Amino acid sequence: MGEIVRQAAGILESDTPGTAWDKLRSLLSEPPDARFIASRVAQAIGLRPGVASVEEIAHATRRFVEVLAREVPVVLVFDDIQWAEPALLDLIAAFPRLVVTSQVFVLCLARPELTDEHLGWPAPLVVRPLADGESQALVVQLVGENGLDQSSARRVVLAGQGNPLFVEELVAFLQEEVSAQGPEGDHAVAGQEVALPPSLGAVLAARLDALEQSARAWLEAGSVEGEVFHARATEAMLSAPETASEAAELAAARRFVEPTTPLLPSESAFRFHHLLMRDAAYHATAKRARANLHERFADWLESVVQERLPEYQEIVAHHLEQACGYLGELGPVNDSQLRLAGRAAAHLQPAAERALARSDQAAAARLLERLASLLPERAAERPGVLVDLAFCLVGSGRLREAAVALESAASCAAATSDVVNGWRATLEQVWLDGLLGRYPLQRQVDVAEKAVAALEPLGAGRALSRAWRLSGDSLYNLGRCQAGVAAYQEAAGVAVACGDQGQEILALQQLMVALVPGPMPAKAAIELCRDLVGRDPDNLLLQASAQTSVGVHLAMQNRFDEARKELAGSRRILTDLGPSPLPSQRCFLLHRLR
């Protein structure tokens, strides 16, 4: 996402956040919803803070692409999407259905496990092995009609098993062997029938082994960044940076890499000839060296992006985690490892908070799991992180894992005398037990009330808001709508007071649901909903909730035409937002007049 947005808007990593924002805004100056699109897209890539939901971000992203495609057709290429977060897969899958007014071509590359795990995906175009004749043609294309003797070419075709990369690498291997024999070696090598490596991995390793030390070190450094890597990063990672340009020329001449479009626009970059080539270089590096290179890359990236660090924090954290992990494999925990873990955690925490703010619970859960694994047992942040993790795990349908996280959270909170997070763990535990049918609703209300009494004097706004919301949910399900609405109002009020917009929006949405069947007169309910939506007019889910609630209340007043308009507006928003991870909520929002 970040690459697409930065490339389209011409945002450089050296731009200040203000300049980057201006570039994004000017790219989107025309459409009436430009401010909405820009703010959501900026939030998604970490350029600006915000609490828009993952659905709003997906909608804004589709609109962003539509705007780009007004003038010329747009081609979006997503590589290796078998590794994508569920939210990104949902976004890509919805493109053909929702982007209908623009010329957009979406190409996704994936390994077969994508369709094994996501049954609803369209049938893929499967890339099948080359036939022998096609492999033969590839050999000729690579070395010409007489580049290899017939017997060697035949052996390459058979050994390559229709895998074009394997064929290419075998040809390169043979050429390098020939070259190593000197100018007279061509026929001799062919005649001796050089033994071909038995697998693709083996031929890649053999070619790397035969490479000069400086070029190999350069490739190893590049492999730490990934399939695409930046020249200046690699230079900064090498202990002998003066060898970098010569090493780059050599590696390119041997077709290990080729120049490519950089991911950071003001840099120059190379791409490994294939991801497996990158993997071979990476695995050829000793673990201690890998740890060192990962840390150096994280240092370099931090130094390059500076103020725009939030956009890159997950990447920086990944490299620091890798460095920490490799050191952990090499010996007992030491200061270096603890320092790296602390640095990684410091980057993961805000990244997880951003995912939580956009209600992308699957992504937040993964980030929080990584964060929890980095924090020492007695770390002050640990109980809070584990409670957040449990909340996200429940939201992702991983209830058993949530129970384990909550147990750890409660014991960590007790060990560190963390009263607030102790209560947060209790509240989530009660909620989870309620979902598992193990905790009567009235007892949930009782616990929530006790939590409110304990948390109020502590000024723990976020936990207090959660307690009120739990109380609201339980009261509503007990059939006490008015009391539920009052609890949601408390939850929203506390959230506003402590500046937690995410908690506020959650409470308001639930409040507007509870208004519909409850006893509040329709006129008062309509006024309340219109007042509440004014608190964040750009929040589409809040607007949809309000329009639905208002529509139903208008119908109660026999004002059917107005009611239909409100419900149509709500329906339009929900259709634009695409599929929901919360079907029960959508069922309410899609309320229709009968």
Add this chain to the structure above:
Amino acid sequence: MLEGEYAAAEPLLRYWCDFLEAAGEHTVRSSGLVVLAQALLALGDLDEAERLSRESQQIANSDDLAVQVQSRSVLASVLRRRGDLAQAENEARRAVELVTHSDWLNLRGERLEVLADVLAALAGRTRR
């Protein structure tokens, strides 16, 4: 469901309930099962509607008002359609009783509607 497309709703509801069952979740699933039972009732599959409404009652919290009263209403409707009007009246009256003190007004109205249907059937039988 709201548009009367019960056959289309059924597989979606089943998928949702199966997903929640696999996750070990009970509360939201119990609500889903009641709605699924309503769809099956509308499609005329009385046995499955009865089985699911009983299951939802069993796995829901005993004080989860919506599930407890809606499942009884489905049962009352199943029994009415089978002609077991005395038992249907029991279930319908129990649902009304449970919801009497609630300010969840729609839920109260709908339970009274179900009871009215049962009473109308009883009156018809008496008249015959």
